[in-house]
Amino acid sequence: MAMNPLSSMGAAPDLSFYRETAERRAHAAQGYIHGTSMPERSRLxxxxxLSNGDFVRFLELSGTDHVxxxxSGLGILTSEVAARVPDGIIFGLERSEEQLEFALQQLDLVSGDMLPHxxxxxxxxxxLPFSDAxxxxxxCRYVLEHVASPLRVLQEMHRVLRPGGxxxxxxGNIYAVQFDPDCAKFEEVWRQFGHIQEKLGGDPAIGKRLFRLLAAAGFEAVSISLSPVxxxxxxxxxxxxxxxxSDILRTAEDSLAANGLPREETRAAIAELDAIRDRDDAAMFFYWNRAHGRRPT
Structure with missing residues (x-):
């Protein structure tokens, strides 16, 4: 019998911060903090x-895999992964009707004949609307921070994986981003951005919790790593x-304002980042949290 990776720690993992409640579901239903506008699609x-090539290399794929x-959002990453499994099949699942429509349009225009799978x-x-195994x-990528119950999503991913899959x-953990010189206005608005995301039912620091969540969902051989930016x-x-x-703040400005963050503060933070971007002595530091695991055989 496969063992839970946390079983040797002598206690069940503390997942109290993800107790699914009606309140959390209701908050999550208020919407994706970034919206689905054309500027947001451009940002995505x-x-x-910037990040697809490195992520595709992170995946362990064979040409015949069912993926x-x-x-899947705009479907850009999905299409790139599809090219790596020419004799397999890949599904992109997306909740947003607007994003899904865009992905389907791009598939028809650009690569529908090339990617029939x-x-x-x-x-x-x-x-998930798929059978077990x-x-x-x-x-998934940049998704768990926005869902009502990350643990439930991972349990569903576990269910639809084949044994050994x-x-x-x-x-991300949004609080990991840093700039030099310091950007005090951005830091304050970014902190409030995180609080508003929590209010809407998300988790801006979800990246640091991936090991615990995967273990609780039943995965084994869980590994964690960082992808630095x-x-x-x-x-x-x-x-x-x-x-x-800066574009994250631009596309989220309406949502932030609707949740009490004055537009002038958001715009001042954006201006501060634009100034950093144009300096010749500045630097930025960030990382993505990664994790992978296996469904027990």
Whole structure:
């Protein structure tokens, strides 16, 4: 019998911070903090361009795998992964009708004939519309921070994996971002951004909890790692990555204002980051949390 990775610690994992309640579900139903506007789609496309290659290398894929992406968004990453499993099949599951429509349009326009084994479906990550033991690989990225019950989502991912199948996760801890010189206005607004995300039912620090959650969901051989995002002025990635964070605030401004954060504070934080982006002596430091595990055989 496979053992829970935490069983040797002598106590059940503390998951009290994820007790699913009607209140948490209600808050989560208020919406995705970033929205689904065209500027937000542009931000997501840029984020995909900056981070997809490294993430695809993180996945352990064979050409015949059956793969599921939970929270496929615009479908950009899903299409890239599909190219790595030419003799398999890949599903992208997305809750947002707007995002799903965009993904389907892009598939038809760009690569539908080239990727006949790629399918997008609408659904809820808490109740995956697939039979037990359907996939060899299941992954999600930048999703668990937004869902009502990350543990429930991971339990569903465990259910649809075949015995021995693998799960791969990449999430953030937004409080890990730092700039030099310091950005006091951004730091204050970013802290409030995190509090508002919590109010809406999300978890801005979900990345540091991945080991505990995967273990509680029943996965074994769980490993954790970091994917650093370190750039200085004058390097190719510096300005685009600084803009990722300023654009997060730009596209979330309406949601932040609706939850009590004055627009002038958000705009001052954005201006501060824009100034950092244009300096020749600045640097930024961030990392993504990663984890992978296996369903017991």
């Amino acid at each position: 496309a840029t984020l995909n361009e 599921l992406e939970v929270g 790629l399918q997008f479906v609408q659904g809820d990550a808490h109740e 359907s996939f060899d690989v299941v992954y 693998k799960v791969f996760l990449q999430e 370190l750039h200085r002025a004058g390097t190719e990635g510096f300005a685009p990555w600084v803009s990722v964070f």
